[in-house]
Amino acid sequence: MKIGFIGLGLMGQPMAGHLLKAGYELHVHDVVAASKQALVDLGAVECIDNKAVAEASDIIITMVPDTPDVQAALFSDDGVAAGLSPGKIVVDMSSISPTATTGFAERIEALGCFYLDAPVSGGPFGAINAALTIMVGGPQETFDKVLPVFEAMGKTVTLIGNRNGDGQVAKVANQIIVGITVEAVAEALLFASKAGADPQIVRQALMGGAANSIILENHGGRMLDRNFEPGFRAELQQKDLNLAMQSARELGLFLPAASAAHDMYNATRANGMDKDDHTSVLRVLESMANHQTSDGKKS
Amino acid sequence: MKIGFIGLGLMGQPMAGHLLKAGYELHVHDVVAASKQALVDLGAVECIDNKAVAEASDIIITMVPDTPDVQAALFSDDGVAAGLSPGKIVVDMSSISPTATTGFAERIEALGCFYLDAPVSGGPFGAINAALTIMVGGPQETFDKVLPVFEAMGKTVTLIGNRNGDGQVAKVANQIIVGITVEAVAEALLFASKAGADPQIVRQALMGGAANSIILENHGGRMLDRNFEPGFRAELQQKDLNLAMQSARELGLFLPAASAAHDMYNATRANGMDKDDHTSVLRVLESMANHQTSDGKKS
Numbered sequence: 001m002k003i004g005f006i007g008l009g010l011m012g013q014p015m016a017g018h019l020l021k022a023g024y025e026l027h028v029h030d031v032v033a034a035s036k037q038a039l040v041d042l043g044a045v046e047c048i049d050n051k052a053v054a055e056a057s058d059i060i061i062t063m064v065p066d067t068p069d070v071q072a073a074l075f076s077d078d079g080v081a082a083g084l085s086p087g088k089i090v091v092d093m094s095s096i097s098p099t100a101t102t103g104f105a106e107r108i109e110a111l112g113c114f115y116l117d118a119p120v121s122g123g124p125f126g127a128i129n130a131a132l133t134i135m136v137g138g139p140q141e142t143f144d145k146v147l148p149v150f151e152a153m154g155k156t157v158t159l160i161g162n163r164n165g166d167g168q169v170a171k172v173a174n175q176i177i178v179g180i181t182v183e184a185v186a187e188a189l190l191f192a193s194k195a196g197a198d199p200q201i202v203r204q205a206l207m208g209g210a211a212n213s214i215i216l217e218n219h220g221g222r223m224l225d226r227n228f229e230p231g232f233r234a235e236l237q238q239k240d241l242n243l244a245m246q247s248a249r250e251l252g253l254f255l256p257a258a259s260a261a262h263d264m265y266n267a268t269r270a271n272g273m274d275k276d277d278h279t280s281v282l283r284v285l286e287s288m289a290n291h292q293t294s295d296g297k298k299s
Numbered sequence: 300m301k302i303g304f305i306g307l308g309l310m311g312q313p314m315a316g317h318l319l320k321a322g323y324e325l326h327v328h329d330v331v332a333a334s335k336q337a338l339v340d341l342g343a344v345e346c347i348d349n350k351a352v353a354e355a356s357d358i359i360i361t362m363v364p365d366t367p368d369v370q371a372a373l374f375s376d377d378g379v380a381a382g383l384s385p386g387k388i389v390v391d392m393s394s395i396s397p398t399a400t401t402g403f404a405e406r407i408e409a410l411g412c413f414y415l416d417a418p419v420s421g422g423p424f425g426a427i428n429a430a431l432t433i434m435v436g437g438p439q440e441t442f443d444k445v446l447p448v449f450e451a452m453g454k455t456v457t458l459i460g461n462r463n464g465d466g467q468v469a470k471v472a473n474q475i476i477v478g479i480t481v482e483a484v485a486e487a488l489l490f491a492s493k494a495g496a497d498p499q500i501v502r503q504a505l506m507g508g509a510a511n512s513i514i515l516e517n518h519g520g521r522m523l524d525r526n527f528e529p530g531f532r533a534e535l536q537q538k539d540l541n542l543a544m545q546s547a548r549e550l551g552l553f554l555p556a557a558s559a560a561h562d563m564y565n566a567t568r569a570n571g572m573d574k575d576d577h578t579s580v581l582r583v584l585e586s587m588a589n590h591q592t593s594d595g596k597k598s
Contacts, residue, residue, distance in 0.1 A: 098494055121508040133508035137496075156507035161496050169496040170504055173487040177510040180486070183556045184479035188472040191543065191557075194550045195397055197436075197460050197468040205469055208455035209420040209432035211476040213512030244490065251493045254587040255486045256563060257479060260555040288553040 002027065003149065004057030006050050006073050006080070007094070008035040011120070012063035014127040015093070015153045017042060022152040027056040050076075054083030059146060060090050066239055067096040074104060086112030091146055093134075095119040095175070097243055098168040099250060105138070105164035114142040115164055119171035120154065121178075123232050131155040135174070137166030172247060175240035176258045179278070181215045182237070183261040186282035189223055194289060200224055223282045231277035238265035238274065301326065302448065303356030305349050305372050305379070306393070307334040310419070311362035313426040314392070314452045316341060321451040326355040349375075353382030358445060359389050365538055366395040373403060385411030390445055392433075394418040394474070396542055397467040398549060404437070404463035413441040414463055418470035419453065420477075422531050430454040434473070436465030471546060474539035475557045478577070480514045481536070482560040485581035488522055493588060499523055522581045530576035537564035537573065 001024060005016040008030040016039050020026050026044040029052070030036040040046045047053045050073050054060050060080050062073050070092055074080045080090060090108050092101065092115070105115035116138035126132040132154035136143055143159045150157045160166040188211075192202040203220050206212065222231070241262040248255045264281045265274075271287055273280035300323060304315040307329040315338050319325050325343040328351070329335040339345045346352045349372050353359050359379050361372050369391055373379045379389060389407050391400065391414070404414035415437035425431040431453035435442055442458045449456045459465040487510075491501040502519050505511065521530070540561040547554045563580045564573075570586055572579035 121510070123509075133504065135501075135504050156504065158500065158504040158507075160500050160504060163495060165494075166496045169491055169494040170501045172494070173491040173496075173501050174505050174508060174510045176487040176490060177480075177483050177505065177512075177515065180483035180556060181476075181480055181510070181512065184476050184483070187479070187554045187557050188475040191475060191546065191550075191552060191554065192468055192472040194552055195464075195468040195471075195546060196462060197465045197472075201457065201459050202434075202469045202472050205432065205434050205455065205457040205459060206473050206476065208457075209473060210422075210513050210517075211420070211473045211480070213476075213480065213514070214509050215512070216476065218509075247490065247494060251490075252588065253490060253493055254584060255490065256559040257482045257556050258486050258490075260559040264555060285553060289551065 001025075001059065002057045004028070004047070004053035004060040005039070005044070005063070006030070006053055006061065007063035008032075008039055009063070010124050011127045013038060014124070015063060015132075016044065018130050018152045019149065020044060024149070027053050029053045049078040050080050051078045051083035054080040054088065058088060059149060060088065061093055062090070063093045065094065067100045070094050070096050070104065071100070075107065081108065081111060084108070084111050084113050089114045089116065089142055089146060091116045091118050093118045093120055095171050095240055095243070096168060098165040098172060098247060101137070101165040101168045114139065116142055116146060117164055117167040118150065119167055121171065121174050122154075127153070134158070135160050135167045135170035137161055137164050137168065172240065172244050175237070176244050176255070178215065179237050179241045179265065180257045180261045181213055182219050182278050183264050183281050185216050185220045186223060186279065186285055189220065190282060190285045190289065219279050222277065223279050228273070228276040228280050228283065230275070231279070233275055234265050234268035234278045234280050235274040237278040238262070238268065241265055300358065301356045303327070303346075303352035303359040304338070304343075304362070305329070305352055305360065306362035307331070307338055308362070309423050310426045312337060313423070314362060314431075315343065317429050317451045318448065319343060323448070326352050328352045348377040349379050350377045350382035353379040353387065357387060358448060359387065360392055361389070362392045364393065364535075366399045369393050369395050369403065370399070374406065380407065380410060383407070383410050383412050388413045388415065388441055388445060390415045390417050392417045392419055394470050394539055394542070395467060397464040397471060397546060400436070400464040400467045413438065415441055415445060416463055416466040417449065418466055420470065420473050426452070433457070434459050434466040434469035436460055436463050436467065471539065471543050474536070475543050475554070477514065478536050478540045478564065479556045479560045480512055481518050481577050482563050482580050484515050484519045485522060485578065485584055488519065489581060489584045489588065518578050521576070522578050527572070527575040527579050527582065529574070530578070532574055533564050533567035533577045533579050534573040536577040537561070537567070540564055
């Protein structure tokens with residue numbers, strides 16, 4: 001089985017590396033020459049463009065930042081679609097719009113090919129350790145064919161539904177919870193601190209009860225250590241909550257906490273923190289609070 | 300050691316029961332005669348008012364709904380303060396305003412007595428199983444004296460800080476996280492469902508990643524089972540987030556997700572769900588969405 005991999009960034013590079021280690025013949029392209037070269041040095045075959053990747057591969061994986069990047073990778077003149085022949089499988093592992101995904105899948109299927117959306121969660125740490133959560137939308141038969149490939153990169157692989165876009169829906173739902181919960185922990189720790197308690201002790205006490213979560217444990221700890229290295233960049237959390245807001249508009253949904261959190265990740269940019277970890281919302285909250293003393297007077 | 304217990308509701312009744320089982324002589328009062336009788340039947344001594352409880356006890360525990368209830372229990376004419384003599388300890392286990400707590404403590408200490416604020420989390424289930432998380436504010440020496448009493452009712456007992464109000468600060472921080480996270484899970488499951496995915500499968504997939512929390516596991520499961528029995532009543536979650544909003548105003552803090560969640564628990568009342576579980580915010584969200592089909596047209 002020959003696999004193509006397009007998009008060798010912070011996530012794609014370790015994911016593609018696992019496929020090489022698993023023994024797959026791997027054909028790669030990335031617009032950044034150095035990223036491509038890193039995989040070629042590990043034994044991947046270099047392609048001149050995405051069309052060439054599709055021509056050489058049975059399964060073509062895309063792992064790029066956002067909806068327009070997937071559109072360009074698939075449908076530009078030198079894109080994947082131009083190199084496809086019937087029976088090939090396109091697997092988009094990027095986190096993008098569920099509705100745009102439906103359209104991309106239709107165009108790929110019109111060429112006699114198959115499509116899966118398979119976004120991941122777990123970040124670079126999960127990618128490096130082949131421990132990603134992979135949420136898949138598409139036909140069961142296609143899923144079954146690609147499953148061994150997914151299992152080389154992830155730990156929890158779930159076919160969310162048979163409809164293309166279902167994987168992206170699950171990923172957006174995931175990011176609604178993650179984005180809001182990071183904000184919730186930031187608000188709670190800021191509150192505790194400004195109200196005069198020790199936020200370390202408060203966090204420890206709260207970890208013993210219903211407030212506990214992976215985010216209180218991991219992200220909460222990093223907030224108190226003042227470690228804002230990404231991790232998961234605030235600009236990506238912003239992008240993912242923007243997908244939620246777009247879908248909410250399309251579906252006519254009222255998502256007030258997601259909307260409030262979306263605003264906060266927007267504000268990381270105004271504070272020059274959008275390339276830092278998404279826990280930087282804590283520093284945005286602090287920037288709104290730190291000219292105030294506890295009696296409300298200017299300090 | 301003689302203990303007084305004031306407030307024998309859903310929480311207070313099982314908590315007081317554990318103190319009887321632990322062998323303490325227990326003096327009780329509740330405005331609801333039947334609630335008081337239930338403890339008397341188990342062996343507690345009946346008191347005619349809160350003053351009589353304070354006169355008969357070394358440690359007086361209050362467990363009532365809100366700030367004004369604690370104020371009345373302590374400082375009305377037949378209240379605890381009227382029955383105190385120097386050296387006694389007042390322990391307020393209600394969840395109330397951190398700043399009001401500071402004032403209550405000062406008034407009790409002015410009588411030559413001691414004060415701890417010791418709110419709990421864990422709900423009726425935690426109370427029944429003596430598994431509460433207890434967050435305490437006050438002097439170390441007083442905490443040490445009361446610790447065996449706390450340990451008869453709770454599993455995780457933490458002295459948050461030596462300042463009265465620190466326990467209440469931790470509890471408010473807890474309720475900020477719990478209230479927002481319940482809303483986050485409701486928004487994510489509603490989104491998944493309205494976007495056409497199976498929310499059961501989505502929740503299962505998300506439990507494998509960074510979105511996981513006690514609330515996604517427990518409350519998320521109850522939401523999908525359409526089980527809105529309390530649990531923790533929406534009106535109490537509303538009260539606790541109102542404490543957060545009051546404190547945010549006093550401290551000059553910007554807490555946008557807590558504010559959005561507070562609005563949602565307010566809206567449970569308009570929908571007649573404020574006596575139901577706090578997971579009822581899901582039904583409020585649905586009530587905003589259910590006249591829409593997925594293509595945005597009126598159904």
